[in-house]
Amino acid sequence: MKKETKTETKDLKNVLVQLEEKLVEISKKLPQLPDSVGEFLVKYGPYLMILGVVMGVIGLLTTFGLIASANPLIRAGYGYGYRYGANFSIYGIVQLISMVLMAMAIPGLLKRAKSAWNLMFYASLVTAISYLINMNLGSLIIGMVINWYFLFQIRKFYK
Secondary structure, three states, X not given: OHHHXXXXXXXXXXXXXXXXXXXXXXXXXXOOOOHHHHHHHHHHHHHHHHHHHXXXXXXXXXXOOHHHHHOHHHHOOOHHHHOOXXXXXXXXXXXXXXXHHHHHHHHHHHHOOHHHHHHHHHHHHHHHHHHHHOOOHHHHHHHHHHHHHHHHHOHHHOO
């Protein structure tokens, strides 16, 4: 079984590398951001990511219903309050994975490490999966096009 796992891991890695290469090719054909804009995004983006992760944690707590279950006024609403108890969904778990990847990327983004950019790319793929799970096709298409446009425009700043 260990050989199968290594082969599957290698296959997944190859698929991710091929996808990244294809998106790099597509990105080169699109209008390029001025270097000053890219530099601004790379310089201040990690700080916005920190804010995003904090807000995302609050959003995840809401998704899981933990904030509502901790509020005594809502719990006092009997049946109403019980609907907002811990509601662990697949969507919430997938979003949690994306959030963890983003949080892991922040120190490397501050150092402009390519490995941190890779984590952001993986987080975007996980986010795309969450949109697909929720059948949120508008966010899947529009959100990912915008996300990948900016992500691949700043890729050159990470070494």
